[in-house]
Amino acid sequence: MDTAQPVSVDTLDPKQFIIIKGAKVNNLKGIDVAIPRNKLVVVTGLSGSGKSSLAFDTLFAEGQRMYVESLSSYARQFLGRMEKPEVEYIKGVSPAIAIEQKVNTRNPRSTVGTTTEIYDYLKLLYARVGKTYSPVSGELVTRDTVTSVVDFIFSQEEGTRLMVLCPLIKHQERSLSEELTVLLQKGFTRIKVNDEVLFIEEVLEDELDESAEYRILIDRASVQPDDEDLQFRIADSVQTAFFEGEGICEIEIVTRESNELHRFSDKFERDGIVFEEPSVNLFTFNNPYGACRTCEGFGKVLGIDEDLVVPDKSVSVYEGAIAPWRSHSMKKWVEPLLKNGIRFDFPIHRPYVDLTEGQKELLWTGNQYFKGLNAFFKHLESKTHKIQYRVMLSRYRGRTTCPECKGTRLRKDAAYVKINGTSITELVLLPIPRLISFIQ
Ligand SMILES: [Zn+2]
Incomplete structure (x- = not known):
């Protein structure tokens, strides 16, 4: 020096x-x-x-x-x-993040992502930009508003004739005629019964057809794009439709051939499922709202631990890779697999470690020739009144990745919200280099 x-x-x-x-x-x-x-x-x-x-x-x-x-x-x-x-x-210094090497006892659900607050930005991003897709049809979930319905109406050609309707909601405590009488008191005059527009008073005079479809006619108009008063009136009518129809407004375009009915919902729904709207809380696994229901946001559950079931991954199924099926009394579970494996190309002599993910999965799910590990453990669970089954089960239990959220800790429907086709749960499971290219 x-x-x-x-x-x-x-x-x-x-x-x-x-x-x-x-x-x-x-x-x-x-x-x-x-x-x-x-x-x-x-x-x-x-x-x-x-x-x-x-x-x-x-x-x-x-x-x-x-x-x-x-x-x-x-x-x-x-x-x-x-x-x-x-x-x-x-x-010469780069932007830096420091992480202390200690177990955060204040909140056992903390991760590197939450401690560095990077996950906070991901949550904010998904809450603001994320789009919700129905897991049933894969279609975008949207909510219709008075404005979107009015826009739809005024996007029709000038002179298009249409009706603003909503379904008649039947309340349990009222009969159909009481329901119609209430409508009259509210100031409605016409109702659509199946395909016919009728005066409510007329309908009430005759015997009521309980099986018919009833719609309240709220307004009729002919589209005049520059008529501002009409726009205000229609907006009012659409609002009324959403209210009376409990979230449903229908627009029937009247044509000479056949009318088209367009249905709008102000609920955030699709395929009959009402979805949660993206919010920061939906993506927060360390509060009860956003946490996975199965593991309560820990990402792990007490389940059957693969490492305990297959303790030595260098041996084949034939050599006894599956520990619980080695004993004399449990051999009957593995025998159908050994005998029939050839029928579905299962390599019984291949070391477990060299099996494909699909073949490993098959050991759990089974097929028509053999019952898999899932069925086996379910069987043990149904017999826990017998001590030897209880002991056996406990030998293979461990803290395993939660099957519901795959360890991402989030409630399942958080994954319905996507950006560029990727959910936040998929994102947090990505290796860093692929995560970088997604963010870029
Ligand atoms: Zn979970």
């Missing part, structure tokens, strides 16, 4: 070194340091010599400040301003 010629840090290349000049944080006496980049560097020294002032309060503080600076001004407003550390300059 005393013989080396002092080199000014000003002359060093920030591509090769992280350069700190004139650090004065806490007890540091305006020191200059050059740390080689992309190397594992240990800061060591006497207690109180300023190691953490240099590493955390100076170097990391600057890296974190740069990380925050890299975020949008929108995101920054939630984070507060970060002061520059007391230093002349720092060059």
